[in-house]
Amino acid sequence: MSALLKLEKIHCSYDHREVVHDVSLHANKGDIICLLGPSGCGKSTILGAIAGFHPLDKGEILINRQSVSRPGYTLPPEKRRLGMVFQDYALFPHLNVGTNVGFGLRHMSAQEKDQRVQDMLQLVGLTDMTKRFPHELSGGQQQRIALARALAPQPDILLMDEPFSNLDVDMRERLSSEVRDILKQHGTTAVLVTHDQHEAFALGDRVGVMHEGKVLQWDTPYELYHEPNCRFVANFIGQGTFLQGTVLDPETIETEIGIYQGNRAYHWQQGSAVDVLLRPDDIIHDPKSGLRAEVVQKAFKGAEILYTLRLASGNRLLSLFPSHADYAIGDQVGIKVEANHLVAFAQN
Numbered sequence: 001m002s003a004l005l006k007l008e009k010i011h012c013s014y015d016h017r018e019v020v021h022d023v024s025l026h027a028n029k030g031d032i033i034c035l036l037g038p039s040g041c042g043k044s045t046i047l048g049a050i051a052g053f054h055p056l057d058k059g060e061i062l063i064n065r066q067s068v069s070r071p072g073y074t075l076p077p078e079k080r081r082l083g084m085v086f087q088d089y090a091l092f093p094h095l096n097v098g099t100n101v102g103f104g105l106r107h108m109s110a111q112e113k114d115q116r117v118q119d120m121l122q123l124v125g126l127t128d129m130t131k132r133f134p135h136e137l138s139g140g141q142q143q144r145i146a147l148a149r150a151l152a153p154q155p156d157i158l159l160m161d162e163p164f165s166n167l168d169v170d171m172r173e174r175l176s177s178e179v180r181d182i183l184k185q186h187g188t189t190a191v192l193v194t195h196d197q198h199e200a201f202a203l204g205d206r207v208g209v210m211h212e213g214k215v216l217q218w219d220t221p222y223e224l225y226h227e228p229n230c231r232f233v234a235n236f237i238g239q240g241t242f243l244q245g246t247v248l249d250p251e252t253i254e255t256e257i258g259i260y261q262g263n264r265a266y267h268w269q270q271g272s273a274v275d276v277l278l279r280p281d282d283i284i285h286d287p288k289s290g291l292r293a294e295v296v297q298k299a300f301k302g303a304e305i306l307y308t309l310r311l312a313s314g315n316r317l318l319s320l321f322p323s324h325a326d327y328a329i330g331d332q333v334g335i336k337v338e339a340n341h342l343v344a345f346a347q348n
């Protein structure tokens, strides 16, 4: 399948300062892709380049196999068939919901327009709100209206820049999975930009983790979590701790809590010191295990408890226990490692 959206080795700058370096990624029709990274890493600049607001220094952007951006040429935004949703909703305050959603629908009869507005409101689950004004809606409802408005002209690609940042945590989580359902149901191809890992994982089929203008890893949420390709990604995504290990052979590393065999071969010399990444779900409760650790901290998460454990060496681990395995600070608990993935990095 040829990609609907393709970025090929793009570079962007402001006043000769390059802020996006050599970024490549693609989305097939119906994919939701996501750029995830800390503030200032270049996410909005890339979105601006896709939208046609920002020219390229090098590289090329293709939409439907048509070259839309390359050095010296930028197809104007209004010719790209894109929809956009931003953090601040940007609904017209003096227009009611129906008029807001219908705003971008030119060249349509009044009847067709009405029908499309109703379809879009149904898609986002707000059919009875047509006559309301933006200030009469909650933040989450406003953002769903902004989504309906962006989707109404049936864009080829929907661009979303931190669309949930202004919402409280509960609403953000609920809305991000709702929006994923809406986009999937509608078959929309979308690019989401966010600094929030939970949002990226809740929405993205594929996520690019960015740092200082580069995409460090372009992968599924599962791969990013379990197979981070560098320390930055390992630290940025999810929780975990590092334990020092010694390489026994390309697939085997020894640590103070055992010898682990992985599913990938490393190219280090036997005997080299490395850091092994252990996720909380890699360390499991095993009352019968001879490997013991002391509880130093606990955080109740509902179905699970996240324990911080201290090994005899003083090194710490994070571990998720089912929540009925309720221990107190200072208790000794039995643990074992159950990791399908062996992720390790050379020591600096």
Ligand code: ADP
Residues within 6 Å of the ligand: 014, 015, 019, 037, 038, 039, 040, 041, 042, 043, 044, 045, 046
């Ligand atoms: P993000 O969206 O990931 O927070 P941006 O793409 O907005 O990052 O910014 C990337 C870099 O470009 C930052 O260093 C930022 O300060 C700089 N930058 C963004 N917009 C402008 C601008 N209009 N003029 C100059 N520098 C800018």
Ligand code: MG
Residues within 6 Å of the ligand: 043, 044, 045
């Ligand atoms: Mg931004």
